[in-house]
Amino acid sequence: MSARIIDGKAVAADLRARLAERVRVLGFAPGLRVVRVGDDPASGVYVRNKDRAAQQAGFNSATLQLPETTSEAELLAVVAELNADPEVDGILVQLPLPQQIRADAVLRAIDPAKDVDGFHPVNAGLLATGQPGLVPCTPKGVMHLLRAAGTAPRGARAVVLGRSNIVGKPMAALLLAADATVTVVHSRTQNLAAECRRAEILVAAVGRPEMVRGDWVAEGATVIDVGINRLPTGKLVGDVAFAEASAHAGAITPVPGGVGPMTIACLLENTLEAAIARRGLAEN
Numbered sequence: 001m002s003a004r005i006i007d008g009k010a011v012a013a014d015l016r017a018r019l020a021e022r023v024r025v026l027g028f029a030p031g032l033r034v035v036r037v038g039d040d041p042a043s044g045v046y047v048r049n050k051d052r053a054a055q056q057a058g059f060n061s062a063t064l065q066l067p068e069t070t071s072e073a074e075l076l077a078v079v080a081e082l083n084a085d086p087e088v089d090g091i092l093v094q095l096p097l098p099q100q101i102r103a104d105a106v107l108r109a110i111d112p113a114k115d116v117d118g119f120h121p122v123n124a125g126l127l128a129t130g131q132p133g134l135v136p137c138t139p140k141g142v143m144h145l146l147r148a149a150g151t152a153p154r155g156a157r158a159v160v161l162g163r164s165n166i167v168g169k170p171m172a173a174l175l176l177a178a179d180a181t182v183t184v185v186h187s188r189t190q191n192l193a194a195e196c197r198r199a200e201i202l203v204a205a206v207g208r209p210e211m212v213r214g215d216w217v218a219e220g221a222t223v224i225d226v227g228i229n230r231l232p233t234g235k236l237v238g239d240v241a242f243a244e245a246s247a248h249a250g251a252i253t254p255v256p257g258g259v260g261p262m263t264i265a266c267l268l269e270n271t272l273e274a275a276i277a278r279r280g281l282a283e284n
């Protein structure tokens with residue numbers, strides 16, 4: 001079998017167009033502020049793509065660039081200012097942060113109502129308990145991709161490879177909320193390949209280039225590759241060996257052009273949701 005390719009770029013463009021239309025109807029520009037400390041290379045492309053997407057969809061978006069030497073207190077002061085600014089609906093502090101700053105302390109300082117990354121413990125807890133809140137962008141984007149691929153989670157065996165707070169855990173919670181039978185596997189799991197081979201939906205989010213081989217993929221499975229790894233050669237690859245996996249999967253996301261663009265579109269979706277909720281508006 002040769003898998004259908006799930007076109008994340010197209011699904012993201014479609015979502016962004018629908019968000020732009022909702023923003024137009026609402027008649028104001030939702031405010032997004034991204035805070036970047038230092039210049040971690042993983043964040044560079046992301047910040048540029050996000051700024052362009054936000055402007056095009058009618059958002060009021062800006063990136064605050066702080067020096068690598070910024071102290072935790074200084075960053076917390078910036079967050080407090082953004083929390084207090086009525087024009088700001090969404091705040092995102094780029095990770096990773098320099099080592100003198102405790103990421104957990106910063107994430108906890110963001111107003112949960114403006115936490116468009118969905119990383120605040122309040123939003124994580126709301127998701128874990130099945131209550132409405134802001135949901136992390138990457139797993140939210142994966143749910144959109146499954147819908148676009150025609151893969152229904154209900155009753156399906158889903159395996160999530162990776163257990164980070166940013167992707168793995170919220171991904172498992174979303175799949176569970178959508179009635180999948182969810183298994184989370186990780187670096188200490190015995191016989192990873194066999195566990196993955198049981199999956200009808202396989203989400204790879206470990207950050208290890210091409211770790212998932214062809215024989216880890218069940219015939220006809222839907223494979224979602226969250227990894228974005230740059231090889232020493234400069235080539236961008238996912239956590240899945242794409243060519244091998246495509247020989248078994250029914251549908252698969254590419255890297256680039258899969259989950260990455262969805263993360264950005266969902267950041268805008270979250271910012272719009274936050275703007276509507278914070279301002280006490282309803283859409284009709």
Ligand SMILES: Nc1nc(=O)c2c([nH]1)NC[C@@H]1CN(c3ccc(C(=O)N[C@@H](CCC(=O)O)C(=O)O)cc3)C=[N+]21
Pocket residue numbers: 042043045046049092093094095096117137228236255256257258259260261262263264
């Ligand atoms: N608080 C926080 N939230 C994040 O969501 C966050 C972060 N920090 N720090 C950095 C990572 C990285 N990240 C990406 C999102 C989209 C693409 C993306 O759109 N990639 C394109 C192009 C990639 C390329 O050409 O280099 C693609 O996959 O097709 C990449 C990377 C979000 N991150």
